[in-house]
Amino acid sequence: MSDEAVIRVNRLTTRFGDTVVHDGLDLEVRRGEILAIVGGSGSGKTVLLRHMVLLDTPRVGTVELFGEDCTNLGSGRLLVMRERIGVMFQHGALFTGLTVHENVMLPLQEHTRLRRAMIRELAMIRIRMAGLPAEAAVRYPNELSGGMIKRAALARALALDPELLFLDEPTSGLDPVSAAAFDDLILELKSLLGLTVVMITHDPDTLWRTSDRIAFLARKRVLETAPVAELVQSTQTEIQGYFAGPRTRDRRQD
């Protein structure tokens, strides 16, 4: 892991009406790491993620990706940025009118000038890489199980060979076996493709197994960023509270 920052969020302040969600939030994501964002409900995890994937523009503060300030990008630069990041949405957000294969092919058809045969094969490779059987490629999203939807969404997020991968609750709604397999998949893809991964998760197993560092959101900012083993030793009351619960206790004791 290099110390170079791929994402840098500076003094981000967001509010909805009178509710302040973030107040001068700072965050740094390093190249090649898996950073997990945790925090209680309403701590602004998803809003922070939306800023980092350039769906929301900060009113106050800046978001830098790959060392470039993305606050005021023109549409051309924005497109180049978007091609370098992949997003897997919490509920998959697959296009329901397209098969899995067409879902994965769509960004490739839109943003590359490769021939169709090449795009088809590339999409199939993504689908297999995400751990789906080839037969699933011709199915529509409503014909897939929850775990398969997550994998299909991952395949689509990987379509353009992104350097940065965002996962919003990748293992939510999965049974423990599927969730563990998904964790393995993320680790494998990260090492093979050299990805930097930012994920929101509530799954303690995922935190312990996959994350290199955890950014803990509370009091409208990132309270602490540290590997999970250090974070459980933290003296901050919020963090202690989070990790003292029966579900999030130190997994190394098991």
Next chain:
Amino acid sequence: MPTEPQTSRIEPAGFVHDSRDKVFRCTGDWTLQGIGQLERRISRSRDFGRERILDGSGIRRLDTAGALLLERLRGRIAEGPIRGLSDRHAALLSMVAHYRGEDAAVFRRSGPLTRLGKGAIDGATELMALFTFVGRVAADSLPQVLLPARLRWKQVFAEIEHAGVRALPILGMLAFLTGVVIAYQGGTALEQYGANIFIVDLLTITMLREMAPLITAIIVAGRTGSAYTAQIGTMKITQEIDALRALGMSPVNVLILPKVLALLLVLPLLTLFADGFGMLGGILVADIMFGVGYQDFLQRVPAAVAASHFWVGIAKGPVFAALIVTVSCYQGFAVQGSTESVGRSTTRSVVQSIFLVIVADAVFSVLFNLANL
């Protein structure tokens, strides 16, 4: 961790042919953004000769798309492994090779005969499903209808308001305009023969017997039928229908029966309303443009036109209502899975309702003709 050049400038992928030692030297960025031109070039070239060696030491960046192209190239021109790849690039290449597979079988499409047969079976199945649906609704609703106290009257009245009261402005407007048009077009022709007074017969029969029921049914199908399909379809996707069943409530009683009752009642009433406004439009045109005063007009109506024309028009109402509500509720329940399916079903619901309404109207014409009504 691998370190790749971080400049965002793209150096297009390419390869240089060194004929002396029969080596292809790959250069540049073999990435999704870099391989566009090369991919075309490679796919266009037919023959690269044999016994060549691929050298990957000049590759600056490699991603899975580039690796796939490299693999394809290797399959075509080289026999041995690729020389000079960095460890990371080699790992990526072997991963892509690992995930490649024969996919033709997955995408195989069935032949025209198979599709024809499938289409026929699908059509027959849908027809059966429609009949099953009608039967189930009838069986479920009969006990409810026999016990009027247990009906959901509140919902019935709400449906009457939505389907009936709120349709009044647009229906009145359209019926009025139709009356104006019929009187004007018919009147112009009659005027040439000095038969202005027959405008009364023309307008009354056309309006009461055909136009008013048809316009009403078409508006209700477009306004209310589509809303029924979309509502039930969305509830099906969000599992609200399942929730109703799980809570021990019959979707037929909660969703369909109030709609059936409301439309059966509302459509004849709306037809009556359309009759009134259509006649009004016609009378105005007859008075202003063709010199048939409204008093003459109204006096002639009972004399020239049998009351059966009016009753035939009203009697069509409940039949059209039954068709519309059956099709729209059936299409709503036929929604499956995706949001797109709601849109498709809604379109189908409106098209089929209007189609059936017009077919039924034609059948009515024949039947009433036979019965001399």
